[in-house]
Amino acid sequence: xxxxxxxxxxxxxxxxxxxxxxxxxxxxxxxxxxxxxxxxxxxxxxxxxxxxxxxxxxxxxxxxxx
Numbered sequence: 001x002x003x004x005x006x007x008x009x010x011x012x013x014x015x016x017x018x019x020x021x022x023x024x025x026x027x028x029x030x031x032x033x034x035x036x037x038x039x040x041x042x043x044x045x046x047x048x049x050x051x052x053x054x055x056x057x058x059x060x061x062x063x064x065x066x
Contacts, residue, residue, distance in 0.1 A: 059065050
């Protein structure tokens with residue numbers, strides 16, 4: 001449970017960083033995002049999830065990170 005909460009906290013830090021560092025650019029980027037086709041966004045989401053799962057698996061299998 002502790003690890004899950006730590007990961008959740010890190011996700012919030014990473015997600016909040018662009019908004020704190022460059023809010024104007026984030027607003028412009030989000031406006032551009034509204035013009036992207038929903039199918040493309042869905043594909044990008046699945047690719048991101050797959051990359052995240054692969055990275056987690058790789059870290060778990062590797063002795064480099066232990």
